[in-house]
Amino acid sequence: MKRSWIAQAALLAAAGLGLWFLVSNTAHNLETRKIASGFGFLWREAGFEIGETGAIAYGAADSYLRALGVGLWNTFRVAAIGVALATVLGTLVGLARLSPNWLLKQLASAYVEVIRNVPLLVQLFFWYAMIAENLPDPAEALQPLAGVYLSNRGIAFPTPWSTPELNGFNFTGGAALSPEFAALLVGLVMYTAAFIGEIVRAGVLSVGRGQVDAAYSMGLTRGRALRFVVLPQALRLIVPPLTSQYLNLAKNSSLAVAIGYPDLVSIANTSMNQTGQALEGVAIIMAVFLTISLSISAFMNWYNRRVALKGVRR
Numbered sequence: 328m329k330r331s332w333i334a335q336a337a338l339l340a341a342a343g344l345g346l347w348f349l350v351s352n353t354a355h356n357l358e359t360r361k362i363a364s365g366f367g368f369l370w371r372e373a374g375f376e377i378g379e380t381g382a383i384a385y386g387a388a389d390s391y392l393r394a395l396g397v398g399l400w401n402t403f404r405v406a407a408i409g410v411a412l413a414t415v416l417g418t419l420v421g422l423a424r425l426s427p428n429w430l431l432k433q434l435a436s437a438y439v440e441v442i443r444n445v446p447l448l449v450q451l452f453f454w455y456a457m458i459a460e461n462l463p464d465p466a467e468a469l470q471p472l473a474g475v476y477l478s479n480r481g482i483a484f485p486t487p488w489s490t491p492e493l494n495g496f497n498f499t500g501g502a503a504l505s506p507e508f509a510a511l512l513v514g515l516v517m518y519t520a521a522f523i524g525e526i527v528r529a530g531v532l533s534v535g536r537g538q539v540d541a542a543y544s545m546g547l548t549r550g551r552a553l554r555f556v557v558l559p560q561a562l563r564l565i566v567p568p569l570t571s572q573y574l575n576l577a578k579n580s581s582l583a584v585a586i587g588y589p590d591l592v593s594i595a596n597t598s599m600n601q602t603g604q605a606l607e608g609v610a611i612i613m614a615v616f617l618t619i620s621l622s623i624s625a626f627m628n629w630y631n632r633r634v635a636l637k638g639v640r641r
Contacts, residue, residue: 368602369395375597377589379505391598398594399615405508405590406577406619409515413576414569416516417523422553424528435524442521448582450518455510455586458482465497474501481505507588511580519576526568530561562634570627577619581612591615 369392376387381404383397423435442450459479463469468478474485476498483491483498491501504512534557542552583590592612599608 365604366607368598368604368607371602373598374601377594378587379508379589391602394594394598395591395611398589398591401508401589402580402583402591402615403619405511405515405583405588406580409512409519409576409580410573412512412516413519413523413572416520417572418527420520420524421527421531424524425531439521439524442517443525447514447518447579448585451510451514451582451586454514455506458510458513459506465493468493468498479506482509505588507583507586510586511583511588515576515579518579519572522572522575523569526565526572527561530565531557533564534560563631566627566631566634570624570631573623573627574620577623578616581616 370390372388373391373394374387375394377385377394377397379401380397381400383393383400385393385397420435420438423431424439426432426435458477458481462477462479465476465478465480468476468483470476474490476483476491478498480497480503482504483501484503485491485501489500489502491498491503531553538556538560542556547555580590581592584593584596587593595608595612599605602608
């Protein structure tokens, strides 16, 4: 027992010594090279505009801290919407792969195989080119649904109290997604949904055939058997790997910098280029994504325990 404690204490001391050496050496090098350090730059005027600020009012005269807040909001927005849409699409794809309809099953299989084997960055470039370069001008916008318009200015769609209308060179009213946001969202959702589809398929297949037959013998239709018997049991196996896909989607949103969407990484890069304080900028990015990942993990672990408890009570 003593040896175990001594070994752990020695390991902790070695880790602390290594951390101290790293921090002190970094501080010495920064001082030697006359490089500014610290987070005081966050309260200085940013001096650059941001094309998409969302719900946060921002101007070039605002601080770097507010600029990073805009980037954080943009990252959170695309991650939250992406998780919701990827869950829905992934579930549908997973169930389609189990469908008795041969054509639907093959289409879902082709989708999964193609999307999973093409790098996400390539897919983002593809969707951005499709939206920003191949869609028509607002005057000739495509209208796949009533009130929904697709143009090289993005996607305009109605809200409960307002409908988009063409006014000059763009749409007014309703809500709109910029080409950059739309490309990033579509790319993240379609890529993540392919993996979620396989997770859902595996979870459904893990439920014993006897459970399904028992549901049918009670007069339940295929849809009701799936909803009330199969999916509640499959959830306990689906949730843990599903958590990993949510984390991947949140972290993959950092690829937004490649297509010009002003997420946290993009704005932090601009701030680092202007201030020269790369260490602090990278630390902020790491802290934010660590917080997002831990928050997602905590929520999904709570939900996993909730699902497991329900399963035990039954």
